[in-house]
Amino acid sequence: MRRQPVAKWAIAISFAVSNLTANLWADGPPGPHRPQSKMIIYQAPTQGPASVGVLGQVAHPGTYQFPAAPTLQQVIQAADGLAPTASPMIRIVRGDRVAQRVSITTGGQEKLQAGDLIVVDAQATRDPAQAAGNRAAQPEGVQLGLIGVVDRPLVVKVHASRAHPETIIEMLGQTGVSMRIIPPPNLTHTPGPLLPDGSVLVFDPRRIQVGELPEDLPKVVLCSLPEPDIGGYGVHRAIEEQPGDSSFEAGSAQGAIPWNSSPQPDGLSAVPLPAPDANVMPTPLPDDDRISATFSSTGRPTTPISRVPFSSQQPAQTHSVRMSESTPGDTSGQAADTREPAWNKVAASAVEPGSTVDAEFDAETSTRSGGFAIWQIVSILMSAGLIVGLALALRTGQMKSPAESRTNTSERRTMHAATTASSSGGLRDQYRIESQSSIPTPHIPLQSFAHAAPQASQKLQPRIHAETSEDRQRAFQKLLKHELPIISEPLALRPGLKISLHNEPQIPQHRVDLPSAVLPAPHRARSSAPQTAAAVAQGERRIIDQPHANRIPGPHLRTGVEAPLERALRHLQGGVS
Amino acid sequence: MSVGLDLGIQQFRSLRRQGERLIARSCPPVYAVVLDNPARRALFHDRGVPFAQFGKDLILFGDTADEWATRLRVSTIPLYVNGRLHFDDAVIRQVTSALIEGLLPVPDGGQTECCLTLPGTMLNRDDSAVTYLSQVVRQFGYQPRFSSASLAVALSELSPWGVNGIGLHLGELRCGLSIVRHGRELMQWEFARGLASPGDESATDQRLRELFATAAFELNRRPEWKALPMPVALAISGEGLTDPALAEHVASCVQHASWPFALGAARIATEPAWTVSRGCLIQAELEQLTTLARSAA
Numbered sequence: 001m002r003r004q005p006v007a008k009w010a011i012a013i014s015f016a017v018s019n020l021t022a023n024l025w026a027d028g029p030p031g032p033h034r035p036q037s038k039m040i041i042y043q044a045p046t047q048g049p050a051s052v053g054v055l056g057q058v059a060h061p062g063t064y065q066f067p068a069a070p071t072l073q074q075v076i077q078a079a080d081g082l083a084p085t086a087s088p089m090i091r092i093v094r095g096d097r098v099a100q101r102v103s104i105t106t107g108g109q110e111k112l113q114a115g116d117l118i119v120v121d122a123q124a125t126r127d128p129a130q131a132a133g134n135r136a137a138q139p140e141g142v143q144l145g146l147i148g149v150v151d152r153p154l155v156v157k158v159h160a161s162r163a164h165p166e167t168i169i170e171m172l173g174q175t176g177v178s179m180r181i182i183p184p185p186n187l188t189h190t191p192g193p194l195l196p197d198g199s200v201l202v203f204d205p206r207r208i209q210v211g212e213l214p215e216d217l218p219k220v221v222l223c224s225l226p227e228p229d230i231g232g233y234g235v236h237r238a239i240e241e242q243p244g245d246s247s248f249e250a251g252s253a254q255g256a257i258p259w260n261s262s263p264q265p266d267g268l269s270a271v272p273l274p275a276p277d278a279n280v281m282p283t284p285l286p287d288d289d290r291i292s293a294t295f296s297s298t299g300r301p302t303t304p305i306s307r308v309p310f311s312s313q314q315p316a317q318t319h320s321v322r323m324s325e326s327t328p329g330d331t332s333g334q335a336a337d338t339r340e341p342a343w344n345k346v347a348a349s350a351v352e353p354g355s356t357v358d359a360e361f362d363a364e365t366s367t368r369s370g371g372f373a374i375w376q377i378v379s380i381l382m383s384a385g386l387i388v389g390l391a392l393a394l395r396t397g398q399m400k401s402p403a404e405s406r407t408n409t410s411e412r413r414t415m416h417a418a419t420t421a422s423s424s425g426g427l428r429d430q431y432r433i434e435s436q437s438s439i440p441t442p443h444i445p446l447q448s449f450a451h452a453a454p455q456a457s458q459k460l461q462p463r464i465h466a467e468t469s470e471d472r473q474r475a476f477q478k479l480l481k482h483e484l485p486i487i488s489e490p491l492a493l494r495p496g497l498k499i500s501l502h503n504e505p506q507i508p509q510h511r512v513d514l515p516s517a518v519l520p521a522p523h524r525a526r527s528s529a530p531q532t533a534a535a536v537a538q539g540e541r542r543i544i545d546q547p548h549a550n551r552i553p554g555p556h557l558r559t560g561v562e563a564p565l566e567r568a569l570r571h572l573q574g575g576v577s
Numbered sequence: 578m579s580v581g582l583d584l585g586i587q588q589f590r591s592l593r594r595q596g597e598r599l600i601a602r603s604c605p606p607v608y609a610v611v612l613d614n615p616a617r618r619a620l621f622h623d624r625g626v627p628f629a630q631f632g633k634d635l636i637l638f639g640d641t642a643d644e645w646a647t648r649l650r651v652s653t654i655p656l657y658v659n660g661r662l663h664f665d666d667a668v669i670r671q672v673t674s675a676l677i678e679g680l681l682p683v684p685d686g687g688q689t690e691c692c693l694t695l696p697g698t699m700l701n702r703d704d705s706a707v708t709y710l711s712q713v714v715r716q717f718g719y720q721p722r723f724s725s726a727s728l729a730v731a732l733s734e735l736s737p738w739g740v741n742g743i744g745l746h747l748g749e750l751r752c753g754l755s756i757v758r759h760g761r762e763l764m765q766w767e768f769a770r771g772l773a774s775p776g777d778e779s780a781t782d783q784r785l786r787e788l789f790a791t792a793a794f795e796l797n798r799r800p801e802w803k804a805l806p807m808p809v810a811l812a813i814s815g816e817g818l819t820d821p822a823l824a825e826h827v828a829s830c831v832q833h834a835s836w837p838f839a840l841g842a843a844r845i846a847t848e849p850a851w852t853v854s855r856g857c858l859i860q861a862e863l864e865q866l867t868t869l870a871r872s873a874a
Contacts, residue, residue, distance in 0.1 A: 480736035486599045491679040497629035
């Protein structure tokens with residue numbers, strides 16, 4: 001009897017150990033054959049011009065318009081490449097959320113959609129001193145992406161002291177707009193009330209008052225995609241000067257940012273961008289071909305982009321997009337700071353009650369790149385084994401000695417009557433009451449309650465009915481003041497009633513099914529119910545039909561020995577207790 | 578558990594407190610006898626209509642009797658005959674018992690008090706009715722306590738005045754008046770005429786004037802009102818006061834009656850349908866609280 005629990009525990013532990021080993025192995029051996037997760041991404045139609053914004057660690061952030069939907073690499077190239085401090089993970093904000101995270105090592109052939117905002121975050125570091133140095137070295141301006149304000153994403157740069165949700169809304173000339181803030185994922189410090197660099201503000205376009213928008217919003221930079229037979233990956237960019245955008249052109253050669261760079265009375269100041277050619281990082285391309293992208297930019301010389309083959313950057317990897325935020329060797333994918341930033345509270349309270357910060361990014365539909373490998377099947381089987389083992393172990397843990405088992409059985413049996421609760425200890429009483437809640441209440445006729453012992457009925461009720469005297473007093477005061485609402489419920493008529501014409505009332509059912517073990521000795525013959533139908537008819541008829549009857553003869557009171565149950569019955573039936 | 582039971586002529590009502598809300602049940606005191614056949618039983622089973630077997634017929638109770646009597650083209654039978662519950666009729670007695678059983682919830686096993694009013698006119702207030710109703714209520718697990726409707730009105734409506742004042746119940750077939758001091762009934766008087774079918778407005782006005790004049794005369798003869806704090810608060814309730822015009826008229830008549838004391842606030846019940854059952858519930862709760870306090874002491 002004692003070997004069985006030990007054996008079950010041994011089985012459970014062995015399952016657990018093997019499953020742990022399998023899970024460790026399930027991470028897969030490092031190397032090029034390790035399967036990667038993939039995302040299924042909805043491909044937007046490619047017809048028509050597409051405006052895509054680039055924000056963050058690129059040479060020239062801004063909004064670029066392409067004649068057709070570009071790829072990620074083309075957009076990065078249009079922004080003159082990545083900065084040296086760029087994180088290898090690039091976020092693609094689509095709609096109101098981060099739709100995709102792309103590693104720059106994958107080649108950047110992801111097809112973008114019109115309205116996408118590419119966010120290139122700064123590379124995160126775990127060294128606090130270096131992080132502080134990076135923050136100190138950052139320019140005073142804060143880059144922000146705005147989605148939903150106009151029909152294209154906007155990339156603006158504001159003074160760091162003005163990077164506040166309310167200020168942004170005020171600068172846009174809006175009131176009562178809905179805003180969603182997507183912060184950069186690699187925050188290494190608790191942000192203050194100001195928006196951190198690289199934040200994306202998603203507005204509800206239905207609440208934007210277009211007429212109130214300032215006229216000097218950043219304009220798009222028109223780019224032309226080369227013909228396929230010409231270059232393949234090059235981007236021809238031609239800035240179309242538009243009237244009225246002088247304030248944006250002042251600080252940026254590409255006309256994208258900074259926003260309101262001219263001195264303004266509200267404190268906005270122009271923050272010049274670093275020189276485009278000084279910090280351009282070579283953008284990796286999927287092949288080793290050296291294709292020079294030719295820019296026909298105004299005022300800037302055509303600069304060939306050097307490309308580095310994949311092999312020199314990283315081991316060859318499959319084309320994939322990781323679902324998880326962290327990847328080996330990637331520090332930008334660390335989980336975002338889960339503490340609620342102060343500016344989130346400000347945005348939620350001052351901007352709109354429903355404003356939220358998109359701190360957790362939903363993963364899209366994912367699929368495995370390959371079929372199930374053998375180690376995956378083994379892992380699944382091990383997990384199932386672990387569950388079965390734990391279930392067996394838990395069941396074994398619940399087993400007790402035969403005496404205890406009998407006690408439990410007895411307790412369960414006595415739940416329907418619960419007459420011997422007073423003889424049990426307090427702990428057992430608690431156990432009994434708690435376990436009653438999981439057992440459906442048996443259907444007992446109303447009249448059985450009337451004639452059952454009061455202590456028995458008391459035990460049948462769960463503890464939620466317990467009401468302290470303070471509660472009762474408080475409720476009584478409310479009752480006096482008419483402060484308790486009245487709720488109607490239907491009449492609870494008993495089914496199966498029979499009404500007779502000649503003084504034949506419905507026979508009360510006095511049956512209280514007590515187990516023989518809990519009855520005192522004279523009642524062991526299960527004499528709870530009336531003996532015969534004739535006796536029942538006579539006895540119960542007397543209850544109803546004889547108005548002057550003093551006492552109702554109870555069917556239980558025939559033994560001559562007065563038990564607690566009998567006293568209770570007499571009390572309920574109006575006798576002297 | 579405490580329950581207030583109002584066995585009125587128009588409605589049987591029960592009210593009980595469950596936490597911080599009041600649970601109400603009500604039904605009209607009528608029944609209907611319909612022919613028994615398998616199709617009808619199946620219909621009742623499908624619709625969840627409770628019924629009782631009555632020889633070769635079926636009996637429907639309360640609201641379902643009202644509802645199905647029209648459909649099945651039978652008439653409902655009221656339990657009250659000339660304002661009386663004839664307990665010597667076996668069927669009426671059993672139907673009354675079944676309705677009371679349906680109105681009373683299953684007791685929770687603790688001390689259970691049921692305060693109820695005696696139905697019908699004062700002619701019904703005999704020992705047999707009291708004994709019968711006591712047995713029925715006790716059979717369903719409650720300790721019965723009887724109260725007059727006017728005392729229930731006072732308990733329900735005069736709590737802002739410390740339950741001191743006069744409770745006046747305007748019933749269909751009888752009107753009652755109770756002088757209540759600190760929740761205890763000092764005097765109870767009944768007027769054997771009610772507001773049922775007085776006819777037109779002038780008849781109602783005449784009936785009210787007659788009632789209040791008689792009440793004032795009766796109070797003038799009794800010294801119990803002198804124990805009340807002055808001015809005397811008056812609470813009025815009754816089934817007919819659900820009509821706002823009648824309530825306004827009653828308030829006017831009360832003010833113009835020649836009371837032997839200075840009349841203070843005259844409060845018309847805001848929920849006249851539930852005033853009596855609420856007062857019964859208050860009395861039952863008071864009894865229970867007193868018992869608990871005694872046992873604790």
